[in-house]
Amino acid sequence: xxxxxxxxxxxxxxxxxxxxxxxxxxxxxxxxxxxxxxxxxxxxxxxxxxx
Amino acid sequence: xxxxxxxxxxxxxxxxxxxxxxxxxxxxxxxxxxxxxxxxxxxxxxxxxxxxxxxxxxxxxxxxxxxxxxxxxxxxxxxxxxxxxxxxxxxxxxxxxxxxxxxxxxxxxxxxxxxxxxxxxxxxxxxxxxxxxxxxxxxxxxxxxxxxxxxxxxxxxxxxxxxxxxxxxxxxxxxxxxxxxxxxxxxxxxxxxxxxxxxx
Numbered sequence: 747x748x749x750x751x752x753x754x755x756x757x758x759x760x761x762x763x764x765x766x767x768x769x770x771x772x773x774x775x776x777x778x779x780x781x782x783x784x785x786x787x788x789x790x791x792x793x794x795x796x797x
Numbered sequence: 798x799x800x801x802x803x804x805x806x807x808x809x810x811x812x813x814x815x816x817x818x819x820x821x822x823x824x825x826x827x828x829x830x831x832x833x834x835x836x837x838x839x840x841x842x843x844x845x846x847x848x849x850x851x852x853x854x855x856x857x858x859x860x861x862x863x864x865x866x867x868x869x870x871x872x873x874x875x876x877x878x879x880x881x882x883x884x885x886x887x888x889x890x891x892x893x894x895x896x897x898x899x900x901x902x903x904x905x906x907x908x909x910x911x912x913x914x915x916x917x918x919x920x921x922x923x924x925x926x927x928x929x930x931x932x933x934x935x936x937x938x939x940x941x942x943x944x945x946x947x948x949x950x951x952x953x954x955x956x957x958x959x960x961x962x963x964x965x966x967x968x969x970x971x972x973x974x975x976x977x978x979x980x981x982x983x984x985x986x987x988x989x990x991x992x993x994x995x996x997x
Contacts (some may be wrong), residue, residue, distance in 0.1 A: 747970055749812060749958045749962040749965065752840065752843075752957050753958050755844060755847070755954050756955055756958065759847060759850060759947070759951050760951070762847065763800045774844070777840075778875060778879060781837060781841065785834075787970065788833040788973075791844050
């Protein structure tokens with residue numbers, strides 16, 4: 747999964763390089779959402795603080 | 798695009814690349830396996846660096862206006878907010894007294910603390926850039942240095958993709974506390990390492 751997200755980020759950079767604005771914007775948004783979902787998957791431990 | 802704005806964008810990319818190279822050095826030079834949250838923070842930094850990289854790519858194709866600047870630096874801010882949330886959470890996980898933290902500290906701070914500082918700086922620099930948006934479209938010749946900085950970012954992203962694949966092997970997710978390169982273990986036929994149940 748992590749490697750796929752890195753490849754997605756690389757694809758975003760390639761789209762930017764080639765001047766595909768709409769595609770680059772969409773890939774950026776997808777990559778950002780994928781990072782948030784991956785974080786949600788891993789953020790399972792309770793924080794040792796009391797607010 | 799004035800030379801000053803061009804230099805700021807290149808500096809942002811190179812600074813992020815330097816931090817990412819430092820993380821790779823800690824991984825392979827110091828033998829510290831990055832945890833899942835560390836990898837996510839790397840992704841956040843790369844996405845944050847895509848903002849100025851996009852600006853340089855646009856400038857290479859013609860004049861850029863205030864809308865282009867705002868769009869690119871807004872991307873950086875969004876990515877830095879996500880990355881800052883992840884690194885902030887990891888700081889909070891290890892904030893309790895007596896907790897040794899994850900990995901060895903570098904220059905007195907753990908890597909996730911440095912990452913949090915980097916994300917705050919990215920938000921601040923992007924906000925300042927958006928404060929001084931150009932009033933009309935600007936054009937400037939994008940030279941070899943700018944193209945090389947974007948290419949360097951791409952190379953670092955590719956290296957990280959390979960590195961994390963070697964670390965995770967043919968598994969969807971990394972273990973919380975990785976202790977070996979799973980792909981190499983699997984290819985050697987070594988028994989799989991068990992995931993330790995502590996926080997990354």
